[in-house]
Amino acid sequence: MASWIPLWLxxxxxxxxxxxxAGALQPWAMALALLLGxxxxxxxxxxxxxxxxQADAYRIIFIHVPSAxxxxxxxxxxxxxxxxxxxxxxxxxEVVAMESAPIGAAFTFxxxxxxxxxxxxxxxxxxxxxxxxxxxxVLLFLFLGVIxxxxxxxxxxxxxxxxxxxxxxxxxxxxxxxxxxxxxxxLHQGSTVNVxxxxxxxADMLWPLLTMTLATKFYYLASLFSRARTDLLALExxxxxxxxxxxxxxxx
Amino acid sequence: xxxxxxFLAMGGYAAYVWPAYALFFAVLLxxxxxxxxxxRRVLAELRxxxxxxxxxxxxxxxxxxASP
Numbered sequence: 001m002a003s004w005i006p007l008w009l010x011x012x013x014x015x016x017x018x019x020x021x022a023g024a025l026q027p028w029a030m031a032l033a034l035l036l037g038x039x040x041x042x043x044x045x046x047x048x049x050x051x052x053x054q055a056d057a058y059r060i061i062f063i064h065v066p067s068a069x070x071x072x073x074x075x076x077x078x079x080x081x082x083x084x085x086x087x088x089x090x091x092x093x094e095v096v097a098m099e100s101a102p103i104g105a106a107f108t109f110x111x112x113x114x115x116x117x118x119x120x121x122x123x124x125x126x127x128x129x130x131x132x133x134x135x136x137x138v139l140l141f142l143f144l145g146v147i148x149x150x151x152x153x154x155x156x157x158x159x160x161x162x163x164x165x166x167x168x169x170x171x172x173x174x175x176x177x178x179x180x181x182x183x184x185x186x187l188h189q190g191s192t193v194n195v196x197x198x199x200x201x202x203a204d205m206l207w208p209l210l211t212m213t214l215a216t217k218f219y220y221l222a223s224l225f226s227r228a229r230t231d232l233l234a235l236e237x238x239x240x241x242x243x244x245x246x247x248x249x250x251x252x
Numbered sequence: 253x254x255x256x257x258x259f260l261a262m263g264g265y266a267a268y269v270w271p272a273y274a275l276f277f278a279v280l281l282x283x284x285x286x287x288x289x290x291x292r293r294v295l296a297e298l299r300x301x302x303x304x305x306x307x308x309x310x311x312x313x314x315x316x317x318a319s320p
Binding site: 050059060113121222250 | 259262263264265268269271272273275276279280282283284286287288290291294295298299301302
């Protein structure tokens with residue numbers, strides 16, 4: 001591989017090194033996720049005032065919007081990891097891509113159901129086939145398609161390559177989800193949080209929302225580490241380092 | 253109505269807000285537990301395979317016929 005890639009990155013790509021690295025960081029990521037989640041939810045459910053139009057129903061935003069952002073973020077990570085896996089055939093990239101899919105599917109599912117629970121009292125309907133909702137549903141099907149294709153092959157690495165290809169094609173849907181509220185007339189409200197300009201939301205509501213966003217990022221990291229570690233054990237079952245772990249855990 | 257009851261009532265939207273939060277935590281809890289259970293299963297299967305292998309290796313000298 002190219003010589004401009006630092007040595008430590010090569011080392012991190014080796015399964016036993018990554019296994020130890022992820023194992024050391026995983027508890028910290030989970031602790032941060034729980035801490036930030038607790039702070040964010042206290043701010044969102046208790047401290048933030050009720051909305052002038054939507055009263056207390058708007059409080060679903062503190063899980064709905066971070067989950068929606070995560071669904072797109074995880075898809076993007078999966079797409080990039082899939083690209084790396086296909087081009088450079090790095091085993092760890094395959095693992096990251098394939099183990100991101102269930103987490104992404106979980107967040108997409110949460111987004112759809114919490115959105116539905118929010119839509120019923122505000123729009124008067126659980127579901128409508130408009131651009132934002134439909135493209136988010138397509139995102140869920142893409143995640144499920146990647147998971148399904150991956151498991152459809154007898155050979156796991158062959159399955160990962162096929163699924164990685166699907167993940168890359170599906171990445172076209174991510175900007176569609178993001179811009180759907182601008183491109184089409186939709187029941188779904190536009191963006192309230194603006195990274196580059198003034199957000200259309202009170203600071204009392206914004207900080208819990210951003211804290212929850214950080215919490216879900218750390219949660220993803222923790223879940224991915226835990227899943228990747230398990231997957232590496234399954235993938236490298238015949239190797240000495242995995243045998244040693246199996247024997248160590250039996251004697252405990 | 254005391255403060256806690258008022259909080260739980262969510263201004264009349266309790267039937268929408270709390271199920272949303274319950275689902276959020278239920279799904280993420282399942283997502284956290286899944287790899288832990290899988291890890292246990294993977295390691296148990298690996299140990300079983302190693303045990304079978306070493307058993308086969310120990311049995312081999314006995315199973316060969318003693319005399320021609």
